[in-house]
Amino acid sequence: MTAQDFLSAVSQVIFLALFVVATVRLVRRPGWATLDTFLFFAVIAGILVAGDIAALLGFEDDPTLSVVNWVGIAAMPFLLLRLVDDFRPQPIAIMAIATIAFLGVALTGILVPQPWGLVSLVVVVHVVALGAYASLAFLREARRSNGVTRRRMQAVAIGSGLLAVVLLLVGVTVVVPDAQPAIGLVNQVVGLTLVVAYFVGFAPPAFLRRSWQEPTLRALLAEATQLVHLPDPRAIARRMEERAVAATGADGARVGLWDEHAAVLLFDGPDGERRVAPGGFIAGRAFQAQAPMFSSRAERDAPAHAAEYRATGIRAIAAAPITSGDRRLGVFVVYAARPPLFTDDVISLIGLMAEQAALVLRSHELLRGAAQVRAMAEVTRLKDDFLSVVAHDVRTPLTTILLNAELLEDALDGGSANARRASSLRTEALRLKQLVEDYLDVVRADEARPARREPGDLVSLAREAIDGMGQDAARVSVRGDASVAGTYDGPRIQQLVQNLASNALKYSDPSASVGVGVHADGADATLEVTDHGIGIPEADLTLLFERFHRGQNTDDRRYGGLGLGLYICKQIAEEHGGSIHVTSKVGVGSTFTVRIRRWAVSDEPALDEATPDEVAS
């Protein structure tokens, strides 16, 4: 086997492979573009294989064979031009000339007996001219496209240009038969180059596709970081649309954003907002199916909207859902008057851009959410700061009033009117003090704060809380277990104990005592506050823990307060994964029972670690 034979064999194998690829594509996605590609490679394969089969069978010099080759050669530039036309419509005059020329040359080959002589020259010139035109047309299209499509177009343009060269050389050998040996070798080399170019153009290997896609993807990624900071999803959608048109060479692109509330896809268009229900149009169907979709004949595939597709001249549509995890965000659509020559690339690119869009839109959502949370935290902090300043500034003069009122009361004669006035000053100052604390509590109560739990002992916390109550502490006794270990939000638990105990004292006889019982109960702890006070009427029991609720038998003047204490107690219990209950009998007394979880879910110890406390009890 000579080098020339080897080259020829390689070329033939590749062309046959391309023929197989083109056949598979035609079957999978029937359409004009795939049909023309199939015919083009069928002709080349036919010419190549026909010669070999003829040689094998021994009628190499049969004139019919030459005629078949002749017709095939005439068909090649014609089919190439049709491929160009499939991608972008060519002037009707050019297509008419090509068709007439093809038919004329083919008929000449069939009707005029060999040798053709000068006719051959005319044919060669026509074939080369059309081939060159097709090559230039592909180059022009390549310049308009991007990424993979651009590279593939370039490869096809080079292949087509080389095809014109090969045909020209063949023509030369027809006119000057002596040049045959030299030209034959050159032709094999050029032929192999052309076949490689076509292979790269029509069936590029995966690694080439990936490396061609890379700059586009890199640009997309680089832009994603910018897009995230755009003010709203619509602005992001518009930029992604521009990008998609640039990257695919499609006529247009649209991003439909999913409106969860209205259950529609919102498309922002030149003539206002467009609402598409899931399942409507190709876009809605891709969204509903959560899978990419392609249609080369939109009016046939979505007949309900055929009129609209016809009016806009849209025939080919590729749509991919924009979805992040299980969150459906929208749909990405590109459309064109003609199906793209390299459909698979466009579909995969749309898929990638939809993924990108999902990432950008989701990040945008999260960023906005985080900004809101930060703003809320800042507002809360400012409010806290403001409140503590106000509280501090009110408590300071109250201190002076309270002390002086008491000093005055003590200095004055017990039964005198002035002593009564001083006493009133003192109680009103105390009431004002209580109001300030209650107002602060109500503002703070509205902030949902997680419990800041630290290891501690519930019994010690309860004792410290009672000790902190000043002279009232003497009337309260803490009983129960020796210790109840757990993690608690100490200041909050103390507030709970103080609220319950001071309530109990407030509604009891000044000489009556109040009991606080603390017990461990497995993973829970119970805290009971029992008094022998006025009791709570049954009608009040259900609303007892609501904000601003005050019992019917509590006189505002005698029992100050805003009615927030128990509401706050309930909140503290809930912060500790627990609840608060009350049993009461009017005239006998009340028992408030708080049940909380001793450990936060995150720091719950193994069971055997929890037991020592139960032993202690």
Next chain:
Amino acid sequence: MSGPVLVVDDDPAIRDAVRDVLEAAGMRVATAQDGADALEQVLAEAPRLVLLDMRMPVMDGWRFAQALRERDLALPVVVMTAAADARRWAEEIGAQGFVAKPFAVSDLVSTVERFVAG
């Protein structure tokens, strides 16, 4: 009888009221209007106890407590503040006790007597 109870507060009305209460309870009282003033008095008068406001101009309660530690002056301090969490402030500066403003006469007297009686 040893040194006085030193009342440190920038609010003169509070200084006067607290002094009146403590004197009525039979104690000797000295006053200071800020941390720097208090530090001089500590050196001059050797008080038995300091009743300390936290928020003051010139030298606040926190810096006063720090100054005491730096000079190795072991002296009981009771925080007397209108801030939300008097107990936390007391722990923070290593004070021995606290009274949260506003307080009643009995709260003040009983707290101070815990340190002065013995």
